[in-house]
Structures are given as C-alpha cells and as structure tokens.
Amino acid sequence: xxxxxxxxxxxxxxxxxxxxxxxxxxxxxxxxxxxxxxxxxxxxxxxxxxxxxxxxxxxxxxxxxxxxxxxxxxxxxxxxxxxxxxxxxxxxxxxxxxxxxxxxxxxxxxxxxxxxxxxxxxxxxxxxxxxxxxxxxxxxxxxxxxxxxxxxxxxxxxxxxxxxxxxxxxxxxxxxxxxxxxxxxxxxxxxxxxxxxxxxxxxxxxxxxxxxxxxxxxxxxxxxxxxxxxxxxxxxxxxxxxx
Amino acid sequence: xxxxxxxxxxxxxxxxxxxxxxxxxxxxxxxxxxxxxxxxxxxxxxxxxxxxxxxxxxxxxxxxxxxxxxxxxxxxxxxxxxxxxxxxxxxxxxxxxxxxxxxxxxxxxxxxxxxxxxxxxxxxxxxxxxxxxxxxxxxxxxxxxxxxxxxxxxxxxxxxxxxxxxxxxxxxxxxxxxxxxxxxxxxxxxxxxxxxxxxxxxxxxxxxxxxxxxxxxxxxxxxxxxxxxxxxxxxxxxxxxxxxxxxxxxxxxxxxxxxxxxxxxxxxxxxxxxxxxxxxxxxxxxxxxxxxxxxxxxxxxxxxxxxxxxxxxxxxxxxxxxxxxxxxxxxxxxxxxxxxxxxxxxxxxxxxxxxxxxxxxxxxxxxxxxxxxxxxxxxxxxxxxxxxxxxxxxxxxxxxxxxxxxxxxxxxxxxxxxxxxxxxxxxxxxxxxxxxxxxxxxxxxxxxxxxxxxxxxxxxxxxxxxxxxxxxxxxxxxxxxxxxxxxxxxxxxxxxxxxxx
Ligand code: SF4
Ligand code: SF4
Numbered sequence: 001x002x003x004x005x006x007x008x009x010x011x012x013x014x015x016x017x018x019x020x021x022x023x024x025x026x027x028x029x030x031x032x033x034x035x036x037x038x039x040x041x042x043x044x045x046x047x048x049x050x051x052x053x054x055x056x057x058x059x060x061x062x063x064x065x066x067x068x069x070x071x072x073x074x075x076x077x078x079x080x081x082x083x084x085x086x087x088x089x090x091x092x093x094x095x096x097x098x099x100x101x102x103x104x105x106x107x108x109x110x111x112x113x114x115x116x117x118x119x120x121x122x123x124x125x126x127x128x129x130x131x132x133x134x135x136x137x138x139x140x141x142x143x144x145x146x147x148x149x150x151x152x153x154x155x156x157x158x159x160x161x162x163x164x165x166x167x168x169x170x171x172x173x174x175x176x177x178x179x180x181x182x183x184x185x186x187x188x189x190x191x192x193x194x195x196x197x198x199x200x201x202x203x204x205x206x207x208x209x210x211x212x213x214x215x216x217x218x219x220x221x222x223x224x225x226x227x228x229x230x231x232x233x234x235x236x237x238x239x240x241x242x243x
Numbered sequence: 244x245x246x247x248x249x250x251x252x253x254x255x256x257x258x259x260x261x262x263x264x265x266x267x268x269x270x271x272x273x274x275x276x277x278x279x280x281x282x283x284x285x286x287x288x289x290x291x292x293x294x295x296x297x298x299x300x301x302x303x304x305x306x307x308x309x310x311x312x313x314x315x316x317x318x319x320x321x322x323x324x325x326x327x328x329x330x331x332x333x334x335x336x337x338x339x340x341x342x343x344x345x346x347x348x349x350x351x352x353x354x355x356x357x358x359x360x361x362x363x364x365x366x367x368x369x370x371x372x373x374x375x376x377x378x379x380x381x382x383x384x385x386x387x388x389x390x391x392x393x394x395x396x397x398x399x400x401x402x403x404x405x406x407x408x409x410x411x412x413x414x415x416x417x418x419x420x421x422x423x424x425x426x427x428x429x430x431x432x433x434x435x436x437x438x439x440x441x442x443x444x445x446x447x448x449x450x451x452x453x454x455x456x457x458x459x460x461x462x463x464x465x466x467x468x469x470x471x472x473x474x475x476x477x478x479x480x481x482x483x484x485x486x487x488x489x490x491x492x493x494x495x496x497x498x499x500x501x502x503x504x505x506x507x508x509x510x511x512x513x514x515x516x517x518x519x520x521x522x523x524x525x526x527x528x529x530x531x532x533x534x535x536x537x538x539x540x541x542x543x544x545x546x547x548x549x550x551x552x553x554x555x556x557x558x559x560x561x562x563x564x565x566x567x568x569x570x571x572x573x574x575x576x577x578x579x580x581x582x583x584x585x586x587x588x589x590x591x592x593x594x595x596x597x598x599x600x601x602x603x604x605x606x607x608x609x610x611x612x613x614x615x616x617x618x619x620x621x622x623x624x625x626x627x628x629x630x631x632x633x634x635x636x637x638x639x640x641x642x643x644x645x646x647x648x649x650x651x652x653x654x655x656x657x658x659x660x661x662x663x664x665x666x667x668x669x670x671x672x673x674x675x676x677x678x679x680x681x682x683x684x685x686x687x688x689x690x691x692x693x694x695x696x697x698x699x700x701x702x703x704x705x706x707x708x709x710x711x712x713x714x715x716x717x718x719x720x721x722x723x724x725x726x727x728x729x730x731x732x733x734x735x736x737x738x739x740x741x742x743x744x
Contacts, residue, residue, distance in 0.1 A: 015542055037535065038542045042472035057535055062472045062543045077526055080539065083471045096526050100467030102511055115525050119467060121511035143466075143519050145512040169521075172513045234516040235499045241588075241663075242339030 001027040001050075011036040011056065022047040022066065035075070040068050045085065057094075060087055063104070076113065079106050082128070088213050092134065101128035101147060105206075109214045110134035110154075114163070115142055120173055122146020131210050138163030142187075144231075145172040150206055152221065153178050159185070166190065170231040176203060178225045186229065189236040193228050249332050253295045254313045255288040261307035262286065268299035268308060273666035273678060296659035298668035330589065341589035344662035344672070346489060346581040346626055346648060349593050353581075354600035354729075355632045359742060361723045363710040370712050372703035378713040379410040379699060381643050383480075383620040384549040384573045403573060404549045406460070406480050409438035410699050411637055411714055415578075415624055415647030416462050416484065416553070418444030420497045420506045420518060421585035421662070422651075423679040424451070426671045429654055429687035431455035436688065437695050442645070445484055445495070445520060447509040448474055460551065463540065465494060466520035468510035475543045480574070482551040483536060485524070488582025488625040491555030491596045494522040498586070500665045503674045534570040541571075549573035549620075556580060556602035556625065557595075561609035568610060568619045576645065577602050579625025583648040585672055586663030599625040600639065604738045607640025607719055630701035639737065640719040653694040654687040 002025045006014050014036050021028055022043050033039070033053030038061055040049055045065030052071050060068055061080040073091035077099065085104045095113035098106055103126040111134035118139065120128050128147040135156045141149050144167065153161030158179025167175060168187030175190075176199070203223050211218040255276060264286050268277040274292045277299060279285070293310060300308045317325050330341055363369045370377070384405035391399040414430045421444065428451070430441035435458045442460040447469015452459070461478035463470050475481060486492065497506075497518035507514045527533050537550050551574035552567045554560070564575050579599025584592065603623050610616040623636045624645035636644050652658065655669040662672035670681030702714070711717055725742040726734045734741055 012542070019545075038539055041539065042476075042543045058539050061539045062470070062475065064472045077535075080526065081467050081470050099526055100470065102471060118525050119465075121468075122513070123508055123511040126511070142525075143521060145516060145519075169519060171516045171519065234513055237496055237517055237519070238499060240340055240496075241342045242333050242337040 001025075001029055003029045003031065005031050006034060006036055006053065007032040009036065011038055015039065015041065018043070018049070022049075040066055043085070060085065063087075065104075074108075079104070082106075084126075090214065095137070098128065098130050098147075101130075102126055103128050105129045105131065105209075107131045107210055107213050108133060111136070113137045115139045117144060117147070117149045117175075118142040120144050120147035120149075122173060129206060131206050133210060133214065133216070135161045136163060136166075138165050139168060140166045141170055141173065141175050142167070143169040143171070144175070147173045148202065148206075149173070149175045150203065151175070151177045152207070152210065154216070167229055167231070169236055171234050171236050172231060174199075175229040176226045177229065178221070179227075181227065189232055190229050191232045193230045195226060195228050199226075199228055247291065247332075247336060249291075249329060250315050251290040251293065251313050252329070253290060253293040254311045255290050255293055256309040256311060257286065257288065258307045258309075261305040263305055263307075265304060267302055267304060271298050271302050271668065273298075273668045273673075273675075274661075274664075294659045294661045294664075296661070296668045297657045342586055342663050343589040343592050343660060344584065344586060344664075345658060345660040346583040347593050348660070352598075353626070354598050354733075354737070355626075355628070355635055357726055357728050358600070358635050358737070358739065359725050359727060360631065360634060360638075360705060360709070361725070362708040367710040369710050370707040372700075372707040375707075375712065377703040377706060378715070379702060381408040381411040381714060382406065383408065383551075383622065383642055385619065386617040388617065404480075404547055406440060406549055406574075407438075408440065408643060410695065410702065411641075411643035412627075412633060412695060412698065413439050413460070413622070413643060413645050414441035414650045415583075415645040416442035416444040416460075416482065417585070417647055417651075418446030418462075418468075418497070419449050419509055420444075420446040420468075420501055420674070422672050423667075423670060423674060423682060424449055424505065425679055425682040425684050425687070426651070426654060427452060428684045429682070429691060430650060431458065432684065432688040433650075433691040433695070434458040436692050439695070440479060442482060443469075443478075446497070446506065446518070447511075448477070449505065449509050453477060462553075463536075464520050465522070465524040466510075466518060468512070468518060468520075472543055475540060475548075476545070478544075478548065480549045480551060481540050481544060482553055482574075482576065483524075483533070483540070483572075484553045485527075485533075486553065486555035486557075486578070487584060487587075488555045488578030488580055488596055488599070489584035489592045490587040491557050491580075491591070492522060493588065493591055495520040496586070498663065498665060501674045506674060530566040530570050533567065533572075537571045551576050551622070553578060555582070555595075556597045556599055558597060560597065560602045561605040564606040564619075564621075565609055565613055565615070568615050572619055574620045574622055575606070576622040576624060577606060578645075579623070581626035582624055583626075583651075584662075599623050599636075601733075601736055603636060603639040603641050604721075604736060608738060611719075630698040631705065633698065634702055634705050634717070635724065637714060637717050638720050638723045639739075640721075642718065649694070650691060653691045654682060655690075 035056040037056040040060040043066035048067040058077040076094035078097040100119040114137035167190035382405040385403040434441040445464035456477040464484040553576035580596030620642040623641035667673040724739040
C-alpha cells in the first residue's frame with residue numbers, strides 16, 4: 001500500500017499526487033490530513049483511499065468509482081455530485097453530504113449535518129444511497145429526485161433521528177427511518193408508504209454492509225421497525241402556476 | 244377551468260374567399276385554435292386559445308389568415324391598463340402565480356437606444372474593413388498582471404486557460420429541456436462553424452452533442468442536472484449559474500410536461516417530474532463558499548478550463564462582481580433585467596433587477612478601481628438585439644456578450660412568449676416530437692450562422708468608422724459613446740458624456 005503524508009501539503013499539491021498515483025495503485029493511505037479539500041474528486045474505480053486525519057470539504061466531489069475509507073470524521077459536502085464509488089466514514093459527517101449524488105454509496109457510522117441528500121438523483125441502474133448510522137439534521141432529502149436514504153438512528157430516539165422538514169420538495173426516491181417518527185418532522189410533500197418485500201431486501205443488504213464496516217451487531221437492528229417515506233407526487237409544484 | 248370572463252386576446256380572421264379548407268392550420272396550431280367541423284365541413288377557430296405565434300398565418304397556402312389584436316379595449320384608464328386587468332382576472336380564475344416566457348416586455352427605457360456611437364471625420368481617419376485587416380478575436384479568461392518574455396523571445400508567463408472567440412459573442416445558456424434537442428444542436432453546430440461557444444444551460448449535455456464539446460460551455464446550477472466528471476472535463480469552459488436576469492433571486496422549475504425520456508435521462512430525474520432548481524446552491528451561502536465550488540470545478544477539470552460565474556444584474560452588482568473575481572472566477576457573466584427565459588414568474592421578471600447597460604459600467608468601474616479588472620473577463624447578456632448593441636456593450640466595458648433571444652429568433656422564434664407551455668409551434672421551446680421536427684437543424688444552423696456573419700461585418704464597419712482596427716481597442720473605451728435623453732446622473736453612472744459634449 002502506498003503511503004502519503006499530507007502534512008503541510010496544500011490541497012492542490014496533495015490532489016495532484018493522488019491523481020497521479022491512483023491509476024497505478026490499488027490502495028493509498030494518506031496520513032495527517034489537515035482539512036485539505038476535494039480529496040478523491042473525480043477518481044475512477046480501481047483505487048481505495050484510506051484517510052487518516054480530517055479530510056476537508058467536498059470530499060469525493062464528482063467521484064467516479066473509487067473507494068474511500070475515512071478513519072475518523074468528515075466535513076461538509078461529502079460526495080458532492082458523486083457519480084459512482086463508495087465512501088465509508090468511521091465517524092460523523094457535516095452538512096449537504098450527497099448533494100445531487102447520482103450513484104454510489106456512502107456509509108456514515110454516526111451522525112450527519114443539515115440538508116443531507118439534497119437533490120439526489122436516479123436513473124435506471126444508477127441509484128445513489130446514503131446509509132446513516134446515527135441521526136440527520138434538518139432538511140434531510142430536500143428536493144430529492146431519486147435515490148435511497150437509510151437512517152438507523154443508533155443511540156437516538158426515532159424522533160431525534162431526523163431534524164425538521166425532512167423531504168421538503170421531494171419528488172422522487174425513498175427515505176427509510178427506523179422507528180416511529182412524528183409527522184410534523186416531514187415536509188408537506190412527503191407521505192409514508194407501506195414496506196414491501198423489495199424494501200426489506202434492500203434494507204437487509206445495506207444494513208448488513210453497515211454492520212460489517214462498523215462492527216455493529218446486526219441482531220440489534222430489527223428490519224420490522226423501519227418506515228418508508230416517499231413523495232406524495234412527482235410534481236410538488238405542478239399547481240402553483242397560472243398558465 | 245370553467246367560465247372565463249375575458250374576451251379573447253386575438254382575433255382570427257379567415258378570408259372565406261381564400262380559405263380552401265385544407266386543414267393546414269388545424270394540424271399546425273398546437274394551441275387547439277383551428278378545428279374542422281365535420282357537419283359544416285368547414286374550419287372554425289377557438290379564438291380564446293390563440294397566442295399569436297404566426298405559425299398558421301405563415302403556413303396557410305392561400306394566405307387566408309390574419310391574426311389581429313382583438314378589437315375590444317377596456318374603457319380607458321391610465322392606472323388599470325388592459326394587461327393589468329387581464330392578469331388579475333387570470334389569477335382570480337386560477338389562484339396561481341403568473342408565468343411568462345422570454346424577457347421583460349414592459350415599456351421601460353432601453354438604454355442602448357439612448358447611447359450613440361462615434362465616428363472619425365478628417366482626423367484619425369476611418370478604416371475600410373473590406374480592404375484592411377480588422378480584428379474581432381476575443382479571449383475570455385484571467386489575464387496576467389504582467390508578461391515575462393525570455394531572452395529568446397519566448398513567453399515565460401503561464402497564461403490561464405482562455406476561451407478563444409472569433410467575435411465577442413456567444414450563445415446564452417438555454418437548457419435541453421427548456422429548448423428542444425434540435426435547437427441545442429443548432430446552437431452547437433453554429434458555434435462550431437463560427438468559432439465561438441454556446442452554453443448548455445443547466446440541463447446537462449445530451450450524448451449526441453458531445454462532439455461539439457470544444458465549443459461548449461457547460462453549466463452547473465443548483466439542481467446539478469447532468470453534472471459529472473466527464474461533463475466537466477469535456478467542455479471548453481464551465482459556468483456556475485447563480486442567477487438569471489429574467490428571474491433574479493429565484494430558481495427554476497422545468498415543468499413535468501417537458502421532462503420526457505431523453506430529458507429525464509440527461510438530467511437523471513424521473514420521467515414527468517418537475518425539474519427543480521432552487522434559488523440558492525445549498526453549498527453556497529457566501530463568497531468563500533462560492534470559492535469552494537469554483538475550485539471544486541477547477542480541481543475536477545485539472546485547472547484546464549476557465550470558470551465563469553453567472554449572476555443577474557441586481558442593485559449591488561458591482562460589489563458582488565468584485566467578490567466573484569476575488570473568489571477565483573475567470574469570467575463573470577451578468578444578465579440584465581431584460582434577459583430571456585423559458586419560464587419565469589411574471590412579477591419577478593417584470594420588476595426585479597437593473598438594466599444591463601448600467602451593470603456593465605458599474606462592474607467595469609469597480610473592478611478597475613480595485614485593480615482587479617485583468618483577473619476576470621466580463622460577459623454581458625440580456626436583450627442584446629443587434630451588432631450595435633454589442634459594440635456599445637464592449638465600449639461600456641464588456642469583453643463579450645451572450646445572445647439568447649436573438650439566436651432563437653434567427654431559428655424562427657416569433658416571440659409569442661409562451662415557451663412555458665411546452666408547445667412552441669416553431670419547434671424550439673418544446674419536447675413534443677411532432678413539434679420538435681418543425682425545426683430543421685441544418686436550416687436553423689445556416690440562419691444562425693448568417694446572422695452572426697452579418698453582425699461581424701457590421702461590427703467591423705462600425706469599428707472602422709471609429710478609426711479602430713481591433714475590438715480590443717474599443718473595450719471600455721467610453722469616449723466612443725454619447726448619451727441622448729439621459730439625466731446627468733445616468734450619464735455619470737454610464738460613464739459617458741452627453742451628445743454635443
Ligand atoms: S396560436 Fe398560432 S397557430 Fe394557433 S391560431 Fe394563433 S397564430 Fe395560428
Ligand atoms: S421559443 Fe417558441 S414559444 Fe418561445 S417565444 Fe419563441 S416561438 Fe414562442
């Protein structure tokens with residue numbers, strides 16, 4: 001495994017080295033990250049980055065297939081417009097994680113900030129997924145047009161596991177939350193839908209991965225506890241205008 | 244909607260002697276105006292639906308049709324004009340937000356028409372562009388503070404990435420979704436042929452247009468439709484859309500009717516949903532955040548493309564432009580209050596923003612005062628109607644202009660301003676296959692190339708008349724401008740003298 005020391009490197013210097021090394025290295029470990037931005041941006045499949053220290057904002061922006069494992073916390077904008085690949089964060093992540101995400105998966109051990117999953121997209125086979133172990137801030141899944149968000153709420157009551165205005169402006173995709181969450185926490189464009197066979201299959205698959213990545217006992221999570229939320233309609237603002 | 248209390252806006256006059264009941268108008272009108280009555284065996288019109296798009300009139304083989312303003316005025320009233328009453332009644336019928344297409348049509352002053360150009364007489368003789376070289380080439384992007392030349396005469400300074408234009412004009416951002424794929428293709432092919440650029444707008448880039456990427460500016464807006472690493476790397480430049488002149492401060496909704504298969508695939512959203520772009524990018528709440536996105540895009544495109552930031556011309560545009568320059572943008576695009584749109588809330592379009600003429604001079608002044616004018620190029624947009632407007636914009640301080648409405652007019656748009664209905668009878672602002680076919684991309688391209696070719700000749704002619712042989716010598720050269728019918732305050736802001744001074 002290639003090891004890089006990020007100490008005293010600017011983000012541009014560091015990212016130039018990563019871009020150069022990634023095509024020929026299967027695994028790169030980066031030590032002493034000090035908030036450098038855009039780590040792993042646009043990287044293609046074939047390389048896994050192991051990050052030690054604090055990766056800065058916009059981690060994996062526009063990422064296109066690579067894998068990233070963060071040993072601790074991540075900051076804002078993780079997976080901004082990410083297209084493909086996987087990120088595993090062994091701590092918490094900041095605001096707007098998964099902004100306009102188009103594909104790939106992000107696993108976060110504990111909590112995430114505001115406006116996570118905003119504008120997530122989906123088309124055909126490309127279905128982006130966020131799996132959040134702890135709780136999420138306000139406006140989770142805002143304007144969501146596709147994709148999947150799963151909130152496990154480990155260590156929180158269901159009510160605390162999401163903030164307010166969840167799914168405001170949502171017109172595609174689905175959000176799964178463990179436990180009974182009061183209706184006032186959701187935007188008015190969201191409704192609860194019955195869980196189906198397919199939903200359980202998806203949850204099982206993703207939660208299994210979560211438990212494996214973060215060494216959490218699968219038996220502590222009962223799939224029957226999940227609720228599914230979907231948009232009321234595909235055109236939340238269809239009646240707003242006088243034609 | 245039930246009973247409407249309004250009389251039709253237009254009257255469809257069919258000359259009975261000329262009409263041969265061929266039903267061309269019935270098939271051509273997308274608004275369900277003309278219909279053939281089987282019993283009467285005659286064509287009739289539902290006049291209340293007519294939007295005066297001229298399609299049936301132009302295609303009627305016997306010239307039997309005339310569309311007129313309906314000859315029924317409301318009782319005269321300077322406060323309550325016809326349009327005010329109509330709009331109010333429409334809202335009373337629907338309870339909705341009024342929507343409009345294209346730019347602000349209100350009778351507010353067009354300052355281009357109050358600015359006059361100079362020409363040489365006797366001294367500094369004029370130049371004849373037909374016989375002498377005349378340079379319109381324009382580079383957009385960050386220019387260095389100084390140039391370092393090596394002993395061998397080679398350039399030592401590293402030049403930031405630039406867009407190279409054969410003339411200071413580009414085609415504005417119009418998304419695939421708001422306009423048809425054929426219309427996008429016309430813009431792309433014409434840009435390539437002319438050696439300029441078109442802008443994708445925020446709807447992503449359709450696969451079939453990848454081959455024109457060298458003449459494409461790819462846009463990134465708050466909805467991030469169609470944005471991925473390939474899109475960012477393939478374009479010649481990248482533009483962050485913050486605002487649009489027709490609707491400053493608000494986002495966009497592409498109505499679900501326009502989100503068909505190809506549009507949905509390009510934007511990566513479900514079929515038939517509204518494509519929503521909220522007003523803010525939710526990762527940009529400050530100039531520092533803007534810098535973060537600018538550099539995210541530069542990282543993603545290996546610092547090989549200039550990054551533009553597009554804003555609407557609003558009250559404190561100069562301060563905002565300074566912030567944008569300092570945030571690291573290479574180009575600032577400013578869209579004036581007359582800028583066009585596929586759909587905007589009428590009240591916003593007609594009441595928000597400032598004229599582009601003032602915005603150009605305010606921004607140019609501010610950037611010069613701060614000593615950072617070289618760090619960014621300024622592109623002006625919003626109702627550039629002809630070559631003289633371009634010359635005036637450049638003399639006021641713009642590096643180049645974007646044209647949108649003018650480009651669509653060249654393709655055949657008749658400015659009916661109903662783009663938001665998704666039924667454009669000229670095949671431009673629609674996604675309905677039978678309408679899209681009406682725009683022949685080859686003919687469209689030819690017409691657009693003709694337009695810009697004509698404009699290039701005219702610009703050279705005007706420059707020659709001033710005794711100037713390169714567009715670069717005109718940039719910010721406000722001595723070449725004089726104002727008529729302007730207050731001294733307005734002249735001050737424009738930085739020009741009154742005619743006769
Ligand atoms: S809407 Fe257009 S095509 Fe239809 S009747 Fe009016 S002018 Fe003719
Ligand atoms: S693009 Fe079409 S709908 Fe829009 S104004 Fe022009 S002719 Fe009318």
